[in-house]
Amino acid sequence: MRIPCPYCGERNSGEFVYRGDAAPMRPEGAEGLFDYVYLRENPAGPLREHWYHAQGCRNWIEVTRDTRNHVISGAILAREARR
Amino acid sequence: MRYSLFTLARQALSGHKGWRPAWRDAEPAEAYDIVIVGGGGHGLATAHYLSRNHGITRVAVVEKGWIGGGNAGRNTTIIRSNYGLPGNEAFYEWSMKLWEGLEQELNYNTMVSQRGIVNLYHSDAQRDAYARRGNAMILHGADAEMLDRDAVRRMAPFLDFDNARFPIMGGLLQSRAGTARHDAVVWGYARAASAHGVDIIQNCEVIGFLRDNSGAITGVETTRGPIRAGKVGLAVAGHSSRVAALADIRLPIESHALQAFVSEGLKPTIPGVITFGAGHFYVSQSDKGGLVFGGDIDGYNSYAQRGNLPVVEDVCEGGMALMPMIGRARILRSWGGIVDMTMDGSPIIDRAPVEGLYLNAGWCYGGFKATPASGWCFAHLLATGKPHETAAAFRLDRFASGYLIDEKGAGAQPNLH
Numbered sequence: 001m002r003i004p005c006p007y008c009g010e011r012n013s014g015e016f017v018y019r020g021d022a023a024p025m026r027p028e029g030a031e032g033l034f035d036y037v038y039l040r041e042n043p044a045g046p047l048r049e050h051w052y053h054a055q056g057c058r059n060w061i062e063v064t065r066d067t068r069n070h071v072i073s074g075a076i077l078a079r080e081a082r083r
Numbered sequence: 084m085r086y087s088l089f090t091l092a093r094q095a096l097s098g099h100k101g102w103r104p105a106w107r108d109a110e111p112a113e114a115y116d117i118v119i120v121g122g123g124g125h126g127l128a129t130a131h132y133l134s135r136n137h138g139i140t141r142v143a144v145v146e147k148g149w150i151g152g153g154n155a156g157r158n159t160t161i162i163r164s165n166y167g168l169p170g171n172e173a174f175y176e177w178s179m180k181l182w183e184g185l186e187q188e189l190n191y192n193t194m195v196s197q198r199g200i201v202n203l204y205h206s207d208a209q210r211d212a213y214a215r216r217g218n219a220m221i222l223h224g225a226d227a228e229m230l231d232r233d234a235v236r237r238m239a240p241f242l243d244f245d246n247a248r249f250p251i252m253g254g255l256l257q258s259r260a261g262t263a264r265h266d267a268v269v270w271g272y273a274r275a276a277s278a279h280g281v282d283i284i285q286n287c288e289v290i291g292f293l294r295d296n297s298g299a300i301t302g303v304e305t306t307r308g309p310i311r312a313g314k315v316g317l318a319v320a321g322h323s324s325r326v327a328a329l330a331d332i333r334l335p336i337e338s339h340a341l342q343a344f345v346s347e348g349l350k351p352t353i354p355g356v357i358t359f360g361a362g363h364f365y366v367s368q369s370d371k372g373g374l375v376f377g378g379d380i381d382g383y384n385s386y387a388q389r390g391n392l393p394v395v396e397d398v399c400e401g402g403m404a405l406m407p408m409i410g411r412a413r414i415l416r417s418w419g420g421i422v423d424m425t426m427d428g429s430p431i432i433d434r435a436p437v438e439g440l441y442l443n444a445g446w447c448y449g450g451f452k453a454t455p456a457s458g459w460c461f462a463h464l465l466a467t468g469k470p471h472e473t474a475a476a477f478r479l480d481r482f483a484s485g486y487l488i489d490e491k492g493a494g495a496q497p498n499l500h
């Protein structure tokens with residue numbers, strides 16, 4: 001699998017660290033913290049997820065990948081995704 | 084038909100023409116007392132124990148493909164009860180005891196082979212951790228023995244004892260552990276359940292739930308029509324999240340791909356199951372002679388039911404570090420299965436937060452060994468409404484209450500266990 005880093009271009013997935021589902025947002029208080037830490041959508045299909053380009057530019061990237069076949073349909077810097 | 088030496092001899096003399104199918108491929112009826120979703124080892128064992136232990140026989144097991152086509156038929160067949168935490172060890176030891184009597188119970192050769200497992204340690208700290216785990220096992224009635232380096236060498240002289248980074252200092256041995264024939268376990272439970280009157284329905288995918296006005300589950304919607312049920316039990320392993328989502332439930336589970344590998348057939352060389360303590364690699368040898376081995380999950384969510392190359396490389400590196408002789412063997416096949424990884428690495432056997440629905444999920448990559456006890460305890464829960472004493476810790480609400488069963492002490496990380 002090759003991951004299109006927006007900064008470095010397409011790189012081997014071995015250069016990245018996986019962090020999983022990008023959707024959960026850390027809540028301000030205790031309310032919702034359980035959901036944030038433990039619960040997942042876990043879809044069979046497109047998933048927006050975080051990868052960290054540890055052996056490259058060291059950016060956090062939000063990749064959209066289909067969990068059924070690993071086809072990647074997009075990748076942007078995570079800080080831009082959060083805006 | 085009961086299997087025995089006598090029936091075997093009679094069939095041999097008549098050209099093996101008289102064998103009958105071991106279990107009945109049923110059509111769905113309108114309604115059952117209990118519908119189990121998922122015809123893997125866990126679902127079929129549940130059906131068997133519902134009928135055998137609780138006399139409940141109006142039971143259907145619905146399977147979207149063919150029975151044993153999921154992880155039950157894809158695993159590396161290791162059975163053991165070498166856990167450290169109280170919530171786990173009593174359960175896995177109960178499973179080990181059930182394995183020991185399984186062939187007699189089912190009248191089926193599930194090829195349970197107690198050839199032992201040795202977990203190697205490579206540092207003083209790891210030795211201490213293994214000694215602690217061994218003591219916990221003994222306290223729960225399991226067997227455990229600390230081996231020093233010489234004892235391991237006598238057992239497996241081919242290991243790289245003097246590896247510069249990961250010298251082998253000894254191991255934790257469980258002699259009663261070993262392997263079983265995964266397909267035979269599926270067929271044996273299917274045969275026993277079917278003989279009790281359980282309907283095994285293949286090519287029947289659950290695509291929704293029937294619910295009453297209060298929202299309670301009253302059956303399943305399938306690709307072969309609706310089936311009503313008093314209770315519905317889910318045992319769909321890697322697909323737990325998807326099926327639970329049909330009932331609007333989110334689970335503390337991610338689905339990941341785990342791979343396994345088999346080499347060409349070799350003469351007997353590996354005495355039992357051996358696990359590397361400094362990397363993730365484990366190996367045993369099948370009765371046909373192939374080395375059966377594996378390691379880590381691929382590490383990112385997947386429903387692809389096949390693995391990718393980085394883990395192939397990682398597993399082979401682990402193998403080479405541990406037993407360089409493996410480098411001469413060729414890999415014949417590799418494959419993947421989708422495993423339901425929970426956030427603490429331990430399973431869930433509990434009521435769902437929706438009336439009428441029960442969960443058996445989160446087996447991560449260690450659920451084959453659990454098959455008999457999982458079926459036993461899930462049947463107990465479905466029949467009595469109360470958790471079985473050995474599975475009482477496998478609660479769904481433990482993630483909220485903080486009573487996690489985290490063998491690795493690694494925290495909320497589904498891809499580490």
Ligand SMILES: Cc1cc2nc3c(=O)[nH]c(=O)nc-3n(C[C@H](O)[C@H](O)[C@H](O)COP(=O)(O)OP(=O)(O)OC[C@H]3O[C@@H](n4cnc5c(N)ncnc54)[C@H](O)[C@@H]3O)c2cc1C
Binds near residue numbers: 421
């Ligand atoms: C490569 C690999 C190696 C492993 N090695 C070991 C090992 O050495 N030791 C060990 O203890 N464990 C091991 N495991 C884990 C073990 O295989 C699983 O934990 C266990 O098999 C899961 O339970 P099961 O047998 O019921 O699952 P499965 O056999 O996966 O059964 C679930 C069934 O549900 C069906 N299903 C899914 N969705 C639906 C639906 N909507 N409707 C109807 N049916 C549905 C599936 O088709 C499947 O047949 C391994 C797993 C893998 C993948």
Ligand SMILES: [Zn+2]
Binds near residue numbers: 005006057058
């Ligand atoms: Zn980059």
